[in-house]
Amino acid sequence: MQPNLFDTSLRLLFSKSIKFLKPYKLRFLFSIICLVSGVGISLIEPLIWGKLLTGLFSKDYQHIIKLIVYIIIIYSLQIILNYVQTFLFSYLNENIIYDLKESIFRKIMNLQVSAFEDIGQGGFLSRLHEDTATISNLITQEFINISLDILKVVFVGIIAFAISPTLAFITIISFPLTYYINLKFGKLLKEKNTTTMNVYDEYFSVVQESLAGIKEIKALGVKKERVNLFLELSSRIKKLNIDMNILSTLAGNISLIVNYTTQIVLYSVGAYLIFKENLKVEYFIAFTSYSQQFLRSLSNLTKINLSLRKAGVSLQRVYDLIDHKSVEEFGDLDIDSLEGEIKFENVNFNYEKQNTVLQNLNLDINPGKKYAMVGLNGAGKSTIFNLITRFNDPLTGKITIDGIDIKELNEISLRKNIAVVRQEPTLFNLTIKENLLLANPQSSMRDIINACEKVNIHEFINTLPERYNTKLLNSARNLSGGQRQSIAFARAILKRSKIILFDEATSALDNDSQFSTKKIINELSNDHLVIIIAHRLLNIIDADEIMVVNNGQIVNQGTHEYLMKVDSLYQRLYKEELDFMKNR
Numbered sequence: 001m002q003p004n005l006f007d008t009s010l011r012l013l014f015s016k017s018i019k020f021l022k023p024y025k026l027r028f029l030f031s032i033i034c035l036v037s038g039v040g041i042s043l044i045e046p047l048i049w050g051k052l053l054t055g056l057f058s059k060d061y062q063h064i065i066k067l068i069v070y071i072i073i074i075y076s077l078q079i080i081l082n083y084v085q086t087f088l089f090s091y092l093n094e095n096i097i098y099d100l101k102e103s104i105f106r107k108i109m110n111l112q113v114s115a116f117e118d119i120g121q122g123g124f125l126s127r128l129h130e131d132t133a134t135i136s137n138l139i140t141q142e143f144i145n146i147s148l149d150i151l152k153v154v155f156v157g158i159i160a161f162a163i164s165p166t167l168a169f170i171t172i173i174s175f176p177l178t179y180y181i182n183l184k185f186g187k188l189l190k191e192k193n194t195t196t197m198n199v200y201d202e203y204f205s206v207v208q209e210s211l212a213g214i215k216e217i218k219a220l221g222v223k224k225e226r227v228n229l230f231l232e233l234s235s236r237i238k239k240l241n242i243d244m245n246i247l248s249t250l251a252g253n254i255s256l257i258v259n260y261t262t263q264i265v266l267y268s269v270g271a272y273l274i275f276k277e278n279l280k281v282e283y284f285i286a287f288t289s290y291s292q293q294f295l296r297s298l299s300n301l302t303k304i305n306l307s308l309r310k311a312g313v314s315l316q317r318v319y320d321l322i323d324h325k326s327v328e329e330f331g332d333l334d335i336d337s338l339e340g341e342i343k344f345e346n347v348n349f350n351y352e353k354q355n356t357v358l359q360n361l362n363l364d365i366n367p368g369k370k371y372a373m374v375g376l377n378g379a380g381k382s383t384i385f386n387l388i389t390r391f392n393d394p395l396t397g398k399i400t401i402d403g404i405d406i407k408e409l410n411e412i413s414l415r416k417n418i419a420v421v422r423q424e425p426t427l428f429n430l431t432i433k434e435n436l437l438l439a440n441p442q443s444s445m446r447d448i449i450n451a452c453e454k455v456n457i458h459e460f461i462n463t464l465p466e467r468y469n470t471k472l473l474n475s476a477r478n479l480s481g482g483q484r485q486s487i488a489f490a491r492a493i494l495k496r497s498k499i500i501l502f503d504e505a506t507s508a509l510d511n512d513s514q515f516s517t518k519k520i521i522n523e524l525s526n527d528h529l530v531i532i533i534a535h536r537l538l539n540i541i542d543a544d545e546i547m548v549v550n551n552g553q554i555v556n557q558g559t560h561e562y563l564m565k566v567d568s569l570y571q572r573l574y575k576e577e578l579d580f581m582k583n584r
């Protein structure tokens with residue numbers, strides 16, 4: 001089925017986008033008034049020029065001067081209107097980009113963690129930067145151009161018909177052809193543009209990964225491969241952009257050929273009408289200008305079809321994100337402090353349909369004890385943490401804390417009661433103090449120093465030129481892995497959560513730091529519920545309950561001594577650890 005001006009799905013997207021104009025409706029209305037006034041003035045101008053040019057033969061100087069004054073007034077008004085409109089466009093444009101970015105970024109922040117794997121970092125970046133600019137351009141510039149051209153086509157068309165129906169008919173007959181050509185080109189352009197935007201997603205991902213993983217790239221000796229990958233994507237973008245420009249220009253040029261042919265026919269028939277049908281010369285002069293305006297506006301309308309399709313792709317991509325269903329959902333229950341009795345009841349979970357990660361998992365964790373999880377790589381330990389923190393939800397089964405289904409807790413209650421320390425913690429481009437305050441903005445300087453002393457990082461911070469006010473640049477690359485992790489520990493302490501999850505938190509630390517970390521964990525487990533995922537079994541042999549995770553199930557649980565007696569997997573892991581220590 002051929003779309004009319006643009007097809008239903010696009011029309012739906014555009015009507016949805018009008019909401020972005022709402023906050024600026026007065027300014028938008030004013031720009032429409034400027035626009036209509038501009039059209040009105042441009043309608044009078046050809047008539048005055050027609051009179052002026054034919055008036056030159058009458059030598060009525062007073063009349064000519066009067067007409068020149070009119071022209072000056074018209075030009076002045078056009079300049080003023082143009083200035084006001086340019087200002088309003090830029091105001092609307094920038095504000096809509098800002099609002100779109102706000103909607104997108106808020107949505108990104110509220111998406112479930114799984115959605116980040118679907119879309120990819122590049123996908124988010126190109127939507128934030130490329131697509132917002134295209135959409136804003138559509139809502140302001142393109143929308144106003146369409147209105148302007150529709151107005152011109154209607155009013156100029158009426159005047160042109162009033163002057164000479166024959167000439168107007170010749171002018172109008174070229175339109176369906178131009179429209180059809182542009183419709184065909186529009187379809188091609190939409191396809192190319194969808195491909196281009198998808199390549200942009202990949203391109204942004206590659207740039208992002210290459211910058212973040214520069215050390216791995218150098219260490220692996222794959223600089224050349226990364227450059228080649230970058231160049232391959234850049235070259236695909238280059239080719240696609242060239243193709244799109246060629247398509248647009250081709251569409252424009254074909255319209256131009258139709259336009260020139262129409263003009264030649266117009267002048268020939270016009271001359272005939274002046275000689276044989278007494279058409280006034282001044283009206284014919286005005287008509288030539290009207291027909292130009294008319295054809296230009298028609299041609300613009302057909303080209304707008306092309307840009308609407310391009311913007312349609314961006315709109316589709318942005319709305320796919322804004323309407324993304326995987327949004328974090330929390331309950332309404334507000335609980336200030338949880339004790340930390342965690343239960344998993346028949347929990348099943350998988351990331352992808354085909355592979356089961358957790359199978360009918362039952363867990364019973366009680367406050368006052370120190371828990372640890374061990375198991376082979378990929379056994380499902382981190383997944384258990386992801387479910388406790390609700391980065392993922394079980395497919396079936398229930399997780400409760402203090403008897404409350406964690407789905408019933410509101411976001412603040414859940415987050416403030418659980419602190420997580422990761423192996424590679426994220427520290428932000430803020431000062432050390434600001435990074436620490438993120439966990440608990442109410443913390444005093446004394447609290448901060450106490451927490452840092454506990455994790456043995458206070459002395460190091462004091463050696464920095466600006467101490468706690470030292471800025472951590474580029475995700476704290478100016479600190480060692482152990483130092484980054486110690487700051488993350490301090491952050492968890494400041495958070496004062498009852499439940500603390502250490503995800504392989506000790507592995508990046510040197511022996512001294514590991515010893516003190518072990519001390520901290522032991523201290524913390526006196527008044528916190530502490531669960532540690534550890535590959536270094538020696539760090540957790542004093543835990544009250546060690547859970548052995550295998551193939552998404554807790555296959556055994558107990559003290560080190562008990563597991564050494566009954567669990568062959570645990571015995572194997574422990575032996576491997578001892579061998580590793582011996583060989584160091």
Ligand SMILES: Nc1ncnc2c1ncn2[C@@H]1O[C@H](COP(=O)(O)OP(=O)(O)OP(=O)(O)O)[C@@H](O)[C@H]1O
Pocket residue numbers: 117351352357375376377378379380381382383384
């Ligand atoms: N985001 C994900 N998407 C798809 N599969 C995933 C994802 N994260 C983990 N998995 C898969 O789920 C399984 C359990 O992974 P998980 O990270 O929980 O294991 P783990 O016991 O913490 O492993 P490790 O000790 O190596 O960190 C693995 O098979 C892994 O491939």
